[in-house]
Amino acid sequence: MSAIAATEPFLERAPQLLRDAATGFLPEPWRWLVNSLIAIGVILAVFGTLFAFLTLAERKILGRVQNRPGPNRTPLPFIKIKFFGLAQPFADGVKSLTKEDIVPRDADQVLHFLAPVVLLAFSIITFAVIPFGRHLVPVELDAGVLYFFAAGAATELAVFMAGWASHNKYSLLAAMRALAQLISYELPLLLAWVPVVLVAGSLSTTEIVTAQAGWKFGFLPHWYVFTPWGFAGFVIFIVAALAESNRSPFDLPEAESELIAGHLTEYSGFKYALFFMAEYFGMIALSGMAITLFLGGWRAPLPFLEWIPSYAWFGAKLIVLLLGFIWIRATFPRLRMDQLTRFAWKFLVPLALINLGNAAFWSLTSHWTGALQLIRWAVSLVLIVGPFVLMGRKLSAGVAPRVYRYAPS
C-alpha cells in the first residue's frame, strides 16, 4: 500500500482512513493480518453483492431484450412491496440453500463435492491482484498478471472435475469440451496481454495502471485501448475472456440445447449456486483485468472528472463491460466445437502474435514525433487491420448469404 498524500480528495482517501481508524491501535504484526482479513471480507461482500444483483440485471436485461418483463414478482420481505424484482437474488439464495442436494449414486463423492468448492476458490483468489482504486490493491505482486492468469486457468480444471465426477455422459462430453476450450482460448488470452507487458515494462498490475497515466492533447487518456495494438489486444482479450468464462456465444460446456446443462447436469441446490457464482466471479475478474490492462484501470476518462474517486471509475467501467457481456449473450447464437477451436487456433492466436509484433514496433518508435507520429499510427493500423481482413476472409470462406430461386410458374 502506497503512502497516501493528504492533498488527495477526501473520498479518495476515505477507505484507507476508515481502515486505519479501525486497525490503527493494533501492534504492527497484527495490523497486517487484520488488514488482509478486512480486504478479504470487503472483496467477498462487495463482489458477492455485485454477483447477486448482476444475476438480476442479467435476467432483467435479457427480459427487456426479449420483450418480456423479467423477474418482477418477488416482494421485499416483511413489507410486501414488489420493487422491480429487487428481492429476487435473495429469494434465489434462499431457494438454492433449502433445496435438496442430490448426489448421484455412481458419482465420485469426493470430487463431486470438491469441484464447485475448487472452482469458486480459484475464481475468488484472482481478485487479489486487481487494483480496484488508487490505493485499493489487495496484494501488490511483482508478477501480478501472471498470478492472475495462473489462478484463472485452474478453474477449468474444476469444470473437468465436475464433469468427470458426475458419472453422466452429458457431463463427460461437457468436460471434454471444457478442456478443449481451455487449451484453445488460454493462448489468445495470454497473447493478448503480452503486448501490454511489453510496452508497460512490468508484470505488476499497479505499474501497468501507472503506465497509462497522462493525457494526449489534454483530453485523450493514455489508455492502451486507444492505440491500434491496444484496441486489437482488447478485442482479442474480451473474446477470449468470453470463452474462458463459458459465456455465450462460447458456452459450449454447458450448452443447454445440446448437453442439457453439461457439467451442471448432476448438480442441484447450493452446489449449483456455487457454480453459478464462480461463473460470474470469473466474468467479473476477467473484466477487471481487462480494465486494468487496457482501459486505464481506475483512471478517469477525462481530466476534469478526476475529482470522482478512483474506485467509482473502476466500478463504472466494470459495470459497462459486464453489461456488454449480457448484451452479447442476448444477441448471439452458439458456435460448434470444431468452429470454436478453429476460431481460436486459426484466427485469434495468429492475430495475437501479429499484434505482439505490432506492439514491439510501437514501443520501438515511441520517440517519433511530428509527421513521423502519423506514419507510426498508419503502419501500426495496417499491421493489424491487414491480417484481420485477410484471415477473417479465409475463416469465413464458403459461408455467405444465399440467393434463392423461385419455381417457374
Next chain:
Amino acid sequence: MSVSDLSSLGSPGGSHVRAVHDEFHGDLLEVSMGPHHPSTHGVFRMIVTLDGETIVKLKPVFGYLHRNHEKLGENTSYLGSMPYTDRLDYLSSMTNNWAYALAVEKLAGQPVPERAEYVRVILAELTRLLNHTCLAGFLMQDCGCSGTPLMYAFREREKILDLFESLSGSRMMCNYQRFGGCRVDPSADWLDGAKKLTDGYGAFLDEFETLLTGNEIIMARTQGVGRLSPALAISAGVTGPMLRATGVNYDLRKVDGYGVYPRFDFRVPLGDHGDVYDRYMIRVLEMRESIKILSQALAGIPAGPIMDPKAKLRGFRPKAGEAYGRIEGPKGEIGFFLISDGSPNPYRYRIRPPSFINLTILEDMCLGQTVADAVIILGSVDIVLGEVDR
C-alpha cells in the same frame, strides 16, 4: 429435379463416416438423447452413438405420445373426429381441420361456398405464418440463441393466436372447419384485424432477418449441415419446405390447385443445397409469399354464405366409397384417407402425417455430423410429436 426423375437412388444421405475402431479412438459412446431432453421438441428420443462428438449411428425412438388416434377415428362419427384432428399438429390445427374436411367433402361430394374457400385460404396461410415463425424461433433456440429470436417469434405468434381465438373461441384447438364450409362467419372487424396483421408481418420478418439471416455464426452453424439429396428426399416421401429446400418443385397449392389457390399470385421458393440453412430460408421466403396470398385473399373475399345450406352435420352418412384429401400444410403434405361403408363412422381412417414421414430420414442427415448438429437438424425437420406419434 422433378418428382419423375428418380434415377439416382444411391447410398442414403451421402455422409461419409470414417472407421473408428482403431487403437487411437477406442470405444464409442452411446448417449440417449431424450425423451426428457430439452431440444427434442417433445417426448422424442434419439439413441446416438458417438465417436468423440461425431455421430456414427442414430436410432430414433418414438411413440411416447401414441394416443390411438386412427382407431379412435374409426369409432366415432365423421364430425366427432374434427376436434380430434386439432390435436395432431397442435401448432397448425386449422390446416389439419381443412385436410380432414376436404377428405370428407370428397367422399360425400359436398360443395363448399366461395366465401368459405376464401376463409379457409386465409386461415391456412395464417397457420403457415404461425408455424414457420415458431419453427424459426425454435431452430434459433437450438442453435444456442438465449431465447431472443424465440421470444420475438412468440410475440408475433400471439397476435395470430388472438385472431384464431376471436374467430373460433380457442387459441390452438380451433375445431373450425366443417364439411361444406366453416363453423362461424368472420366479421368485418375480424377481417380488418387479419388485414392489419398481414400488413405488419413483413416488418417483423425484416426485423427477424436483420437479426439472424446474415449472422455469421448462424451461417457457419447451418450451411452445409444436415444435407439431404433430392433423390433421397423423394424416395423417402419427404414433403413440404424440407423437400423444396432440396430443389424439388413440389407444392400442392400449385400441383393440386385445391380450394381457390389458383386465383392467387404467389411463387414457390426453392433451395439448392438441402441443408439446414436452406430449410430455414425457404420457410422465411414462404412466409413472405403467404403474406402476398393473404393480402390478395383479404381484398377479394366475396360476400355470401359460409356454409353450404344443404350440408348435413348430424346424422351424416356418406355413401360407401373411399377418398383421400390432401393439402399443403405448413410441415408438408397432410392427408386424410377415409373409407366409408355407409355407416355414421368411417370404416377406415388413416392420416398421412408430414412430421412423421419427414422424420424418417433423420439418421441419414445426421451421420457424420456432431451432437450439436443433430439438435439443429432435428429442429429444421419441424416435427410436432402429437402428429408423429398420433
